[in-house]
Amino acid sequence: MKAIDILTHEHLIIERMLNVLSDFALKIEQNKRVKPDQLRTCIDFIKTFADACHHQKEEGILFTEMEANGIPVNGGPIGVMLAEHVMGRNYTKEMAKAVDDYEKGLHGADKRFVENARGYINLLSQHIAKENNILYPMAEHILSGMDDRIVNKFEDIEKALGKGVHEKYESIIRQLEKESAY
Numbered sequence: 001m002k003a004i005d006i007l008t009h010e011h012l013i014i015e016r017m018l019n020v021l022s023d024f025a026l027k028i029e030q031n032k033r034v035k036p037d038q039l040r041t042c043i044d045f046i047k048t049f050a051d052a053c054h055h056q057k058e059e060g061i062l063f064t065e066m067e068a069n070g071i072p073v074n075g076g077p078i079g080v081m082l083a084e085h086v087m088g089r090n091y092t093k094e095m096a097k098a099v100d101d102y103e104k105g106l107h108g109a110d111k112r113f114v115e116n117a118r119g120y121i122n123l124l125s126q127h128i129a130k131e132n133n134i135l136y137p138m139a140e141h142i143l144s145g146m147d148d149r150i151v152n153k154f155e156d157i158e159k160a161l162g163k164g165v166h167e168k169y170e171s172i173i174r175q176l177e178k179e180s181a182y
Helices: 003-029 036-068 077-104 109-142 147-161 165-180
Strands: none
Touching (some): 003 109, 036 109
């Protein structure tokens, strides 16, 4: 599988999590109780699969290779993607805080969770579209001939996270899809 195909496939998995997160946010808005552990599982997915696995492949490998081949970080699409990764981490951090308060029954925690979840969902939905339609085609063009080396580096990231990380999180997303369905 080509490097961009790997990243695009991961986007599909992340989009499934965005749908689950949206379902949970809607339930909370409708004053239906959602188990804090379900929300924490979503946050773990975001931190581990979306950020430590997927975004690390982009930041540590793809973007670095693109920059080395003439695409500037500052003032270009890579810089925008990096800034959006930071924004996503901030939303995730705020969701985690809100879940702790939600579990304690603190006033407004539900609204804070929903607000940050919706912000994350909107950010990542647009972010993924930009990468799939603009950045990845650009990367394929300038990085042709380097694919095997990039894929090997991707595999190193997955090994560092532990064997079966993809399978684990794909299983988690399947379970959460069942739990979040109306």
